[in-house]
Amino acid sequence: MKTTFKKSVLAFLTCVLALAFALTGCSGGGKDPKANFVGSWELSGGTSEGEELTEEYMEMFKEWGVNIILVLNEDGTGSLDLFSEVDDLKWEAKDATTASITVGKDTTDVKLEDGKLILEEGEDKLIFTKSDKDLSGTVKKDREAAEKEEEIDEAVEDDDTENIEISPAVTVADDDLCTITVTEKFKDEWGDIGFVVNITNKSDKDLTFYAPSGKTNVNGTMKEPWFSAHLMPGTNATEEFTFSSGELDSLDDLVNTTIGIDAYLTDSYEDVASYSVTIA
Structure with a gap:
């Protein structure tokens, strides 16, 4: 009312x-x-x-x-x-x-x-x-x-958004715990630039994936990442990996990028995995 x-x-x-x-x-x-x-x-x-x-x-x-x-x-x-x-x-x-x-x-x-x-x-x-x-x-x-x-x-x-497929997809992790791949670069309507990340939790544990500080750089310049995904056992999710500081003007700037994604047990916060990959 x-x-x-x-x-x-x-x-x-x-x-x-x-x-x-x-x-x-x-x-x-x-x-x-x-x-x-x-x-x-x-x-x-x-x-x-x-x-x-x-x-x-x-x-x-x-x-x-x-x-x-x-x-x-x-x-x-x-x-x-x-x-x-x-x-x-x-x-x-x-x-x-x-x-x-x-x-x-x-x-x-x-x-x-x-x-x-x-x-x-x-x-x-x-x-x-x-x-x-x-x-x-x-x-x-x-x-x-x-x-x-x-x-x-x-x-x-004006459709001021952009998505560029990464083909083949870049594999960040593929083990008994999880599979993580980067499939796209994107720019959204807010001007944020980043990657589309697909994650599958293969384990029987409740896991949280996140981007730790100090492991991400774009073309040699350190960036502060913004990424988090909570996955129950046997589930998958598609999330966005962006940057909370250090602006990028266009997708052309997103080159030679190294990202880090770690995982911990959601209930105990115990770290269980750490991954890193460079995307050309």
Whole structure:
């Protein structure tokens, strides 16, 4: 139910494209009404599709790590952070209790009432309160995170992934304990580069395979490996062998690579095997 409600709130907020502000003091004669609106504002309550936006929902949004923030700058610019998706906006104060916000081609009026900014659309009512903190830094982080996610999505859409088969497969181990082979080089959508490793546990023991520090280098440069696989007796698995430090720019960099894979008894942590191989 909470997930459904989150979606309904997001749909409503996206539709109206407006957020709110709290009144820091109604203006007296001659006071610039813009001063009532400048600052950072957060969703604090209201109703949406007949559901009350209680304090529980506000806490739930925080737990999800999503923000509903409006920053209004004194120069009439601002930004709308809607569930961590950020848009630029323009705004103006019509009078001491009314402001208009424009996002893209859509403009919406909001009203200040009792120190809160009220946005009403049909039976829905959203209430915003002015924060005592400058939230522009939070909005900036959300914008950067959204841009990074968009870059990743575009990379996936552009099929910015690569797999190169290693033929014949390189054998790391083949004994009574296990068989380990390296079958592919890969680059994934996150930009990580490494090897695809197939392992079969031939023993009657519960084993954990891992890449120990100090046994991996790429073309003569030491790298810190990232690899772990837990296999029950008689089972097999396909895992990725990557590098947690020392970036590689492309698969062309992954040459003359020496990797180490060791094994220990899962229950007792007793080392039982150590293997190493060089992949051209």
